[in-house]
Amino acid sequence: MTRCHVCFRHCDLVEGGTGFCGARICRGGEVVAANYGRITSIALDPIEKKPLRRFYPGSRILSVGSYGCNLRCPFCQNNEISWGEEVKEYMASAGTLKPDELVELGIKYRNKGNIGIAYTYNEPLIGYEFVRDTARMAHDAGLKNVLVSNGTASLSVLSEIAPYIDAMNIDLKCFDPDIYRNVLGGDLEMTKAFIANAVKTSHVELTSLIVPGINDTHEMMRDMTSWIASLGKDIPLHITRFYPRFHMADRSPTPVSLINDLAETARERLDNVFW
Secondary structure (H helix, E strand, C coil), rough: CCCCCCCCCCEECCCEEECCCCCCCEEEEEEECCCCCCCCEEEEEEHHHHHCCCCCCEEEEEECCCCCCCCCCCCCHHHHHHCCCCHHHHHHHCCCCCCHHHHHHHHHHHHHHHEEEEECCCCCCHHHHHHHHHHHHHHHCCCEEEECCCCCCCHHHHHHHHCCEEEEEEEEECCCCHHHCCCCCCCCHHHHHHHHHHHCCCCCEEEEEECCCCCCCCCHHHHHHHHHHHHHHCCCCCEEEECCHHHHCCCCCCCCCHHHHHHHHHHHCCEEEEE
């Protein structure tokens, strides 16, 4: 057995075995990223789509994703490449890009307003080696690096990528450890530790998707924003609206009035709240 160190799951893998995330595999007695350079999604996006509001507003960024995820959010909006049966199809059809090839693409699209590369769509840190290697080259080429992550990764992973990442948007999905564990398949304390350390090295904005019946109370919003404010009242928080998807396709969208009310609650403690 060889143990993976990326997240709290610490999957023990036999030779050829794949971890919970579907993207880390044991090869030659070492756990490596099976999705290294395997690209399922690529687009030149507005920076605001990440979402980032206080980092080069009005610019565009070359955004890439692979496959796999270490959470199991029932409302996932990218489930085709994150988890479920559809991922197997994407694994088989994903193209391959080497870090230097991706950096060359980033440079090519500078004339279209591109400022760098965003690692996004699926959970990029389950394949952090590709993020690290590409970000280092992009950094040397004068491109910006943006990470869009669920923050479910060890501080050792953060330490490997931090020197090259200019901005992050991290999902803080709720502020209840039981919901994180039993509904999302995550670990709130690991995510909090990741965020608390990430703000020391790069520009960080946070996102909370409001799902009715899961994380939609003012009490939870106050608890969450109090903690965020302890790191910095100026940290931007994006409050976003749930739309029926995946295993929660039978739910109703989050009422706009509730999003507005929760945003006002968040502004009691934070200076930059967007929705």
